[in-house]
Amino acid sequence: MITAVASLGVSFMDMVRRQTISNEGEWHVLYENVNKMQLEAIKNDEETKDVILSRDTGYAFLEGSQNDNKPYIFIREYNEEGFENFPIELKEGRFPKKENEIAISEAIITSAKVNYKMGDVLTLDIGQRYAKDEQGDNMILSQTSRLRKSEGILQEELIKENTKTYTIVGVIERPTWEPTWSPGYTVLSYIDENIMSSQGKVNASVILNHIDSGLFEHGKKLASENGIESVGFNYNLLTYYGVVANDRVRNMLFTLSAIIMVIIMIGSISLIYNAFAISVSERSRHLGMLSSVGATKKQKRNSVFFEGAVIGGISIPIGIIAGLAGIGVTFMLINSMLKEALGVSESLRLVVLPATILVAMLVSIITILISTYIPAKRASNISAIDAIRQTADVKITEKEVKTSKLTRKIFGIEGELGLKNLKRNKARYRATVLSLIISMVLFLAVSYFTFSLEKSLLLSQDGVNYDITVYFYDKDREKQEDMIGKITSLDNISESNYIATLDAGTRIEEDAMADYLKGNHENILENGKYPYHISLKALNDEALEAYAKEVGVDFTKLSDTEKPSAIVIDTIKYEEAQTNKYVETKAVKTKIGEKLDLEFYDSEFEQYMPIESVEIATLTDKVTMGISSVGFMGSFNMIVSEDVFNKFVEDNKNMIESTNTTLFLKSNDPLSLQEDIEEIQKSYEQYGMSIYNVYMARQREEQMIVIMSIFTYAFILLITSICVANIFNTISTGIALRKREFAMLKSVGMTSKSFNKMINYESIFYGIKALVYGLPISFAMMYLIYRTLMMKFRFGFEIPWVSVFIAIAAVFIIVGVAMLYSSKKVKKENIIDALKQEII
Known part of the structure; x- marks a missing residue:
């Protein structure tokens, strides 16, 4: 068992370590923006095994791109070790070996529809992307920053820094580190450190000779001694080596x-x-x-x-x-x-x-x-x-084996004899009971742990009542409707719902604030009102009509654009920042018929703009597909009709740009459906859409619980096997040592029926004693697991009674079978031979 458990831990860490290297590349310490002298110090360090050089050169416009959401080329440089150690898949040609060579992403050909070929020569004006921040100052945008665009016009600027000429020598798969929303297609070039200038800066990712907890201190010391401003560590990978910075x-x-x-x-x-x-x-x-x-x-x-x-x-x-x-x-x-x-x-x-x-x-x-x-x-x-x-x-006194009169009255002379024997052989009795307790506690603790994992999974997926989401970046309503129409006409869709969302706000009277906001948030009040965030959501008529019927509201009232009304989801589940616990409570204490004045924060004018007053048609805790009650403090969801929503946003271009449209789908075959949507996506990629398969993520989490259960129950099976072997060994040996005792009882008139009753009562007493101690300990262990999970979740403490009943039954079955197996051997013994026997 020890070998199996230890090997399991080591093997699992090895697998995750290899997977991390496969996904992210192998490196341990990162020194950022180092010059040639600092690079030499890093390479000469005794702990350095290999050095991977990388540098982000910048962006250049991709001439002829047919994807409006990816107008750039993003250039990153590596040395030879970088191409070997990072997860880069070469599709055609070779990796660059000179500074004027590049390997382009195949997405440039397949997605941007730019017909580049091997050997083509590109002259690129390279620079950095800049946009205005809230203070009006220029800020650099990275590859993880979405394209800043409004009504088809770029809201960012590419400032040229230099011009370079490259020859295409290879084609690579789209790198895993490039997000789907990145504005630039990745191309890779080469860093030649031999011709690197003394002022040039690169990032040095180091693979170490020895990996232990001292590497953190060593890396910081090396950076300090050589004037390197920034040093980082690959915590994702180092953790799986068993090296963590946190004690x-x-x-x-x-x-x-x-x-x-x-x-x-x-x-x-x-x-x-x-x-x-x-x-x-x-x-x-x-x-x-x-x-x-x-x-x-x-x-x-x-x-x-x-x-x-x-x-x-x-x-x-x-x-x-x-x-x-x-x-x-x-x-x-x-x-x-x-x-x-x-x-x-x-x-x-x-x-x-x-x-x-x-x-x-x-x-x-x-x-x-x-x-x-x-x-x-x-x-x-x-x-x-x-x-x-x-x-x-056996050294006992009369007091030690004394039983109550109630025992004989309930169980008879057979039960009294059985109980006296247990008291007389306390060592064997305790060993058997201890084994039963260990098995019971471990089984129930693991059962509760698995039960709680499943409940935590349900909590974390609260409101996720769909299988696939399709998010649309493009704000053109005609294009959205065209894409939605083609997707919803696919097979394998059992239910669909698309929702337009706008972040809005309102002011709530102090007495209508949620209880959790009181006490610490009074300083936010303005004129006695608390500013609430509202997620304003629009459902199409078919979905809204079904939802209105479910919550008991007249659909025609919700469709009235002259007197707008809405369904308010007044229940919220949020994660407390201080405790990281999920809490379910009332988000607001308003009433049906009240009106809320909605407002929108216009970032262009940097002020709140009034939208319109909306009447509360009903308050509910029910949600429809694609809407969740999970949110954050000081927020709630408001559901309106599509016509009302369009009326709010139609005259404000900034409001239109701030809307988000998402299609939610239920399917009887989510995997096939995803493949079909991806085929549609290829023809609409220039308009911008992304797919997320919630079903696959949910399946992975559920299967992870199954895998964890397999390992944990296998562990319990091994422990229980030891305990059951212990029980059988103790009981069978104890029965064997009592041959003369049984022979004497038979010689004074005990029948086979009475003998069986005595043995059965002994089994019952074993089981009762084990339950008296085992159940309270098990419940205590369950509560400890519950309190541990409460560090992240909040739900009521529930006992898995099915598992408890299984454990109770198993205790009596194990003892009963052991007693039956052992007693069969002595039943066949001759009374005279057993009485004459001197040595067992």
Whole structure:
């Protein structure tokens, strides 16, 4: 088990590490904007293995581009190591080897429809994109900044810095780091550090020789000593090497590992100790005879230790091989599911570290030593007379085995005898009960953890009642309607809804504020009113009519543009900034029939502009497809008709530019539907639209829960197997040691029926005792898990009663089967032979 758990952790980290390198490239430390002298210092550092050079040269207009939303070429330069270590897929030709060579993105040919060919020579005016910020100052726009455009006119400026001539030597796939909304198609050129000027600046991504926690301090020290202003670290990758800058995270990882090891050791020690204790008990007369002929305490103690050493010498190698084989087979079975769930290209492979084997061996040896110490000590102290007479095993008083009159009244003489026996053999009784408790607590804790994960997933997906979203960037209504019409006419769509959204505002009287806003937000009040953010959403007539019927509102009232009215979703779920918890509450305390004065912040004039007064037709907590009650503090959703929405925005171009239109789709085959939409997207790419498959994301999360459940329940199965083996071992040995006792009871008239009742009552007492201790501990563990999850979510504490009932039934089944199996052996014993038997 220890080998399997440790190998699982190491192998999973290896897979995620390889996947991160595949997605983002391999580097550990980044030194930004370094000159030639600083670069030499980095290369000469003893910890540096390889240096990847990169530089963003800037933008140039892409002449002949037919995609209005991507009018630029974006030029990035790498040295040879950059092309090798970053995830760049070459489709045709080769990578650049000179400063005047480039590899272009295939999207320039397929999307922008620019017919570039290998060997073409391009002369580009290269510069940076600039736009005005809120203060009116120029700010540089990056590749992650969307194109600033209004009514087809660019709201940004490309300021030329230099002119360069390039020859096309290769074609690459669109790089994964280029967002779909980026305004420039990526092309790659070459950095030749040999001709780099002393004033030239590059970014140096370093691959280290040794990866340990000291790299953070070393990187900062190197940057400080050489005047490098900015140093960063690849935390995504370093975390999967087990190197984290945060001591609290490191401590948490070590603590979790320690907890797992302790759980395994507790279960193992319980089983092994019990086995040795029973072995010593069985051999007590033999040990006494050895004492009578001169065996010393040390010799008797060493005989038990030797037995443990022999068992360890055989079991540890077998256990290591079995653990590695088991986890290897598990990887083979779940790899396909894992790839689909995580959307990864890498597979889990069995990684065996010498440290893993060493830890498994050390923990196993320590476990065996602890398990054998007490029985060995007991064996060494036993006297010859006590051992031969076998009086050391059971030393009790009348008080210790006394039972209440109620026990005999309820269970009869058989139940009283069974309870007395449990009290008389407390060691075996406690070992069995402890094993049952461990199995129950682990099963219920993991069941609750999985149950809570599923509930957390539902909370995080609250309002996500659709499978695919299509977001439209272009504000031209005719183009939008044309695209929406073609998409909604596709097969595999069970329901569709498109929603136009505008961010607006209103002022709410202080007494109508939400409770969570009171106490800390009075300073925001203006003339006794609180400024609320409103997400104004327009539904098409068909969707609005169905939604209005659901919430009990007249659809014709909502369609009246002369007297605008709206549905207000007055319930909100938001994430508290201080606690990071999801909270559900009332967003506003207004009433049906009241009017809200809407306003819009016009960034051009830098002031709020009045829209119109809207009457509240109804208040509801129900949402329709594409609308969520999840928001932020001081906000709520308002639903209006398409005609009312168009009336609000038709005369204000800035308001039109601020609207967003999204199409929400439900499908019986979301994957095929996405492929069909992508075909449509190819012909409309110049108008700007993006697709997000919510179904796939939801499937990945659900499959991740399944995978986690497989690993956690497999772990519980292993622990439970140890506990069940312990229970069977304890009960069967205990029954075997009681052959003479059973023979005596039969000799004084106990029938087979009474004997069976006694055994059954003993099983019941075992189960009851385990439940008395196990259930409260399990509930406490569940609550601890609940409190941990409350760091991120907020939902009521619920006990998974189905799992509890399964655990209760399993306890009695395990004990009952063990007792039945063991008692069958003694039923066939001859009474006279059993009474005459002196040595078991």
